[in-house]
Amino acid sequence: MSQISVSAEGFVVDAELLGSAFGVAAETIPEEMRNGDITSRSExxxxxxxxxxxxxxxxxxxALRLVVNAKxxxxxxSSFPVSKGRRPGQ
Known part of the structure; x- marks a missing residue:
């Protein structure tokens, strides 16, 4: 599987990519997303x-920012610090 797949419903990003970027085990990513500990925005x-x-x-x-093409x-x-005021949903 590639790190990012695209479907009619949107993007699916591999947990290994996110885990590596945030310094956590990939296995924790789905639960952190469900709990709102990891949030996302797509443009x-x-x-x-x-x-x-x-x-x-x-x-x-x-924050981890990825710019991707249609594939x-x-x-x-890029990765950078953000204040709580800039985080979506807060």
Whole structure:
């Protein structure tokens, strides 16, 4: 399986990718997402960014941002600190 797959319902990101980015075991990722300890946001590119999507995951003051193409291939990846005020749903 590739790290990100795309379907009509959206994106599926491999737990290994998220676990590695946040320094936790991949097995904990589904429960942390269900509990709201990890939240996410996806945005679809327009104009010169058409065909790209930006996926951002938030956990404990850190964010992982992935820019992917329509096939789910990662074009860029960044990680950065965020304040609670910038985290969606808070």
């Amino acid at each position: 679809t590119g327009v104009g010169e960014d058409a065909g790209k999507s930006r996926l951002t995951f938030y956990r404990e003051g850190r 789910g291939e990662i074009l860029s990846r």
